[in-house]
Amino acid sequence: MLLRALHRWLLRTIPVNDPWVRIECQVPLARYGAGARRDFAWYFEGESRVVVSSVEEVCAWLKGCRYVRDTDLFFEADFWQHPCTFERLRQGDCEDHALWAWRKLVELGYAAEFVVGRSREPDGPGRGHAWVHLEREGQRFLLDAAATAMPTATPTEILRPWEVARCEYLPEVSIDHRFRRFVYGGYARVRLRCAG
Numbered sequence: 001m002l003l004r005a006l007h008r009w010l011l012r013t014i015p016v017n018d019p020w021v022r023i024e025c026q027v028p029l030a031r032y033g034a035g036a037r038r039d040f041a042w043y044f045e046g047e048s049r050v051v052v053s054s055v056e057e058v059c060a061w062l063k064g065c066r067y068v069r070d071t072d073l074f075f076e077a078d079f080w081q082h083p084c085t086f087e088r089l090r091q092g093d094c095e096d097h098a099l100w101a102w103r104k105l106v107e108l109g110y111a112a113e114f115v116v117g118r119s120r121e122p123d124g125p126g127r128g129h130a131w132v133h134l135e136r137e138g139q140r141f142l143l144d145a146a147a148t149a150m151p152t153a154t155p156t157e158i159l160r161p162w163e164v165a166r167c168e169y170l171p172e173v174s175i176d177h178r179f180r181r182f183v184y185g186g187y188a189r190v191r192l193r194c195a196g
Contacts, residue, residue, distance in 0.1 A: 019171065019184060019185050020171060020184065021184065022174065022182040022183065022184045023182060023183055024180050024182050026181060027181040031172075031173050031183075032116050032173055032175075033095065033128065033130075034078035035079050036080060037080070038080075040114070041179060042082070043083055043099050044103055044106070046083075048084060048087065049084070049087055049088075050104070053108070055143075055159065058101055058105060058108075058143075059143070059158045062100070062101060062158060064090065065086075065090045065091060065097060066090065066091040067091070067146050068092060068093065069093055073093075078095075080096065080099060081099070083100040083103045086100045087100070093146065094131070094145070094146040095130040097145030098130040098131050098143075098146070101132050101143055101145045105143075110135065110136065111134075111135045111176065112133065112135075113133040113174045113175065113182075114132060114174060114175050115132065115169075115171050115173075115174040116130050116173050116174065117169055117170050117171040119170075120169060120170055129144075131143060131146075131169065132144075132145065134159075139161065139162075140161070141162055142160055142162050142166065144160075144165070145158055170184075171184040172184055
């Protein structure tokens with residue numbers, strides 16, 4: 001009931017034509033996906049064994065990782081690995097890649113944001129996906145750590161300017177480097193329409 005009231009309020013305050021407009025609110029953990037079982041601060045616990053000193057080094061390390069579906073790796077439909085586990089296995093799905101990248105970028109001092117949403121398909125919204133938003137030298141970027149590793153992906157760079165990449169993604173919810181949670185305009189509209 002409370003979530004439906006929030007959706008109605010969002011529909012009145014968010015521009016209709018821009019799914020990228022975001023509003024800070026206490027998005028329930030479950031809205032990030034079935035694999036989101038722990039608070040986001042947990043993904044920053046433990047000591048990372050991978051030393052990186054730049055965005056380029058983060059991307060280079062990720063290029064050596066393999067995309068593997070959770071059903072094949074953990075025999076679960078959706079399981080989010082801790083970044084330290086991902087470092088040891090060097091394989092996982094889009095959330096695992098993105099959570100590791102988000103943590104490393106935040107540790108490097110970037111205003112990075114872990115985003116869950118959908119990849120766009122030619123005929124409409126695609127399947128669930130996760131990626132990272134990053135601001136660097138006054139410019140926004142989209143880091144899709146699993147972009148080159150997914151079996152169905154077309155070859156692309158991991159890090160692309162936001163203006164170029166945004167047309168391929170539909171964000172739903174996110175969390176930033178300060179653990180503030182956000183909901184995006186497109187998500188609020190779609191969810192309310194589906195809920196009736």
